Amino acid sequence: MIRLAALILTLLAAPVLASDQVTSGAGALLRGLDKVSGQTEDFRVGNGETAEIYGLDVALGDCRYPVENPTGDAFAYLTIWEHGQRQALFDGWMIASSPALSALDHSRYDVWVIRCMTP
Template sequence: MKRFLTAMAICAPFVASAQEIVVETLEIEPQTFESLRQPLGDVTSETVVGAVVAEGALLRGLDKLTGDLVDFELQNGYSLNFGALRVDMAQCRHPEDNATGEAYAYLTILENNGEGASVFEGWMIASSPALNALDHPRYDVWVLRCKTSQADGND
């Protein structure tokens, strides 16, 4: 009798957990696609806008540790120190028809005030700073706009 009760106690969870599985086939409705009502047309030409070399650029630096935000102007061919970084700017360019938009600057950024390794070298674009960004654990540097000699508020 003891064996029978022990066997029943062991098998009881398996008997209670048995379920019936029912498989149904569902109908799938066909998908319909609509075409565009207006034709997109053919691309036959592209517009190329000439770039103008500016005198320098307005850059912004962020110290992520202290939260300090600093704007600084840098002339073409010059360098400056920002925290432990040295920022060298070769050139800032912008489209002829839009001096305040689409500015892009060629920067070289070195650690240890110029004595360390290069942490960035390339073009930074003002309208898309994340496209080619400085990857540094403490500092961020990005381009705001080019500095021009025009009297339109860009100085």
């Protein structure tokens, strides 16, 4: 567990080291996938807001991106749980350029970060 945390911190620091400045966007563009129907849909979620994506509730804590590369290296803090449930299925940082690194583990739905909303 400690090794996983160290790996995640190292990878999150990589965009920061590659750029001098990291800033927060107003929200994030997320993509949801229903694995049964194959349907995908994009959702905009503001910082501090919760959106319903298929049968999941997705709360966005913050979306950050390097000033020099706002579309490729975005990372967002998400909390995801099934609608009407209390226990989180996912709670952590999700990276747009490496969605499989820290991914939601759900049998039917998938959610990942596309980019931060920038001015």
